[in-house]
Amino acid sequence: MNKESKIPAPTIERLAHYSRPLESLLDNETPVISSEKLARLCGVNPAQVRKDLAYFGEFGVRGVGYDVRDLLVEIKKILATDRDWTLCIVGMGNLGSAIAENENFKKRGYKFVAAFDSDPTKIGRTLPCGLIIEPTSRIRELVKSLKIEIGVITTRPHEAQRFADLLMDSGVKAILNFAPIQIRTLDCCKIENVDFAVKLEHLAYHIAKIL
């Protein structure tokens, strides 16, 4: 593809990290920040911050730093969080419910417009956020009619691939998967897998090494 397809994945993830302290700085009315300070807030190297930003343009002022408000706007533009996204979630267990309610998601424009589960006892229940749990048999219909762009999977692992296939086939463009299984997707659909237990295992490895 074009120039932008060469941008390293770690850079994209760091841009999202940079936006977190920038939001606080904006609330604090701090007008300007240097790469060094921002780097320290995010636990990275200052040159890294500058290089990450330089992939997308020259946002700073030499000898001064970056305007907090402008930089945040630019990062949001890059990450496409300057607009709303419509999502659905499949699997309304504890984790699914927690994610559907999550303030952090709402604040960034990720709107859940449908929630699905295959357990008949859950179907029809209303979540605190106002969503009604729909049967998974309606996934295809609702993804299309509500123009859902991103699907979130919080089912048990053995069902995850099946629902991923169904979501893709119904037209979602990306999937965020919390089931501890590696999901295969077509090229037209981007996937991110999140497995908390992997993080704990990483921690356990390091602790055990020291002991």
Place this chain on the structure above:
Amino acid sequence: MNKESKIPAPTIERLAHYSRPLESLLDNETPVISSEKLARLCGVNPAQVRKDLAYFGEFGVRGVGYDVRDLLVEIKKILATDRDWTLCIVGMGNLGSAIAENENFKKRGYKFVAAFDSDPTKIGRTLPCGLIIEPTSRIRELVKSLKIEIGVITTRPHEAQRFADLLMDSGVKAILNFAPIQIRTLDCCKIENVDFAVKLEHLAYHIAKIL
């Protein structure tokens, strides 16, 4: 440190990923698996699988493959999931509750033995798993008396650093942080940050690029 400190972090994370399909294969009574098949199940390159495992020993049999049961045992030994760990969780909102109940964690030997919140209306409530929510003022005391090794943070971001400091100071050896903020730790304490919204932002970036 020793030889093991040179092992790449991605290798450790992949070892955890390898263990997922191995568990299913064990249930399926598949006795042996090749690096090629395991790699396909995990979406990585076969040479990568072999190299990752080779850091820790020679677990395979040339011309045959890896014994599923033995390999799983070895990986669990490496990741120190062949034992139980005691954890606590701070911040009993939706996400905190979901994590405390999570089957995936329990199954791998991560036992939550205390849950904390600073909201007086939540304190004293009993969770489905049997834990009683304690006030955060008891963190120091309970971390010590229950010998809690790992702390999980699911508070709002502005409180996260404070609780992390308190947990560290009380003696936890690692922290898993779900608050969208970069937490600073001392060398004696290992940290992993998990921020779902970052993953969504990564997905949004890719989708928006295509459109």
Place this chain on the structure above:
DNA sequence: CCAGCTATGTGCACTATTTCACAATATCGT
């Protein structure tokens, strides 16, 4: 016991990512 087959373990080249180091450039005080 040996030939043929298969899949591991690994040196090496390649690719990706990070960090350094400094030239370029904006601001400020005189």
Place this chain on the structure above:
DNA sequence: ACGATATTGTGAAATAGTGCACATAGCTGG
């Protein structure tokens, strides 16, 4: 107007991680 100062943007060096390709070694059948 200009020197002193601060901080960016960036080529080049260093570091880290991946994947190829093949020698090595175990198993099977004759």
